[in-house]
Amino acid sequence: MFLAETRRLHPDICAFTSTAFYEGRLSPIAGLERQRISGPAIFDGSGLRFVPVKHAGNTHRSDEEIECIARLVDELLASRATVREADGKERPLTERDVLVVAPYNAQVAALQRRLPCQERVGTVDKFQGQEAPIVIYSMTSSSAEDAPRGMEFLYSLSRLNVATSRAQALVVIVASPLLFAARCRTPRQMRLVNALCTYLEHAQGAST
16 A cells, blocks of 8 residues: 655655655655754755765675765764754754665675664665664665676665665765666666666765
């Protein structure tokens, strides 16, 4: 059964989710537009962000993305950032307010060793049904050709949907720009890559 209203997603996140996965049928309930982060640089505000990290030859683990995410999380937690809820109340941001998601267990394990919020790092499957003000999604593989389980896994529509829709206020995808230039050989592959490109089109200040 399809529920046409979301009680989680800020309207800017919902606009992407609705366009990419639900043929424009999903809408946010009133009040979700108040959800936002007051923090440093890329985390300030709400909606979608893209952080390009150049690397080559990475399959199921990317040390470059791990270091980038570690810097982002360290900066965020040291900044005295705040979270504004849908009811308008503002509170200090904590480690529990950040979910870090990756497609592969090897990347998850390496991120857990590197980040202070270990219990909030996991695969898409682990966090299905959960939510947080901020989601950071590390796509890990350098290119579609490097994806160890193929495009169908890395670009999975359901995985991208679940990962990005855990966020209440802000989604940050950290990924190689090469993922947006994948060579598609079938209409199915075109649809998979198009969903990721739709994210980029909706992302604030996105540039590859």
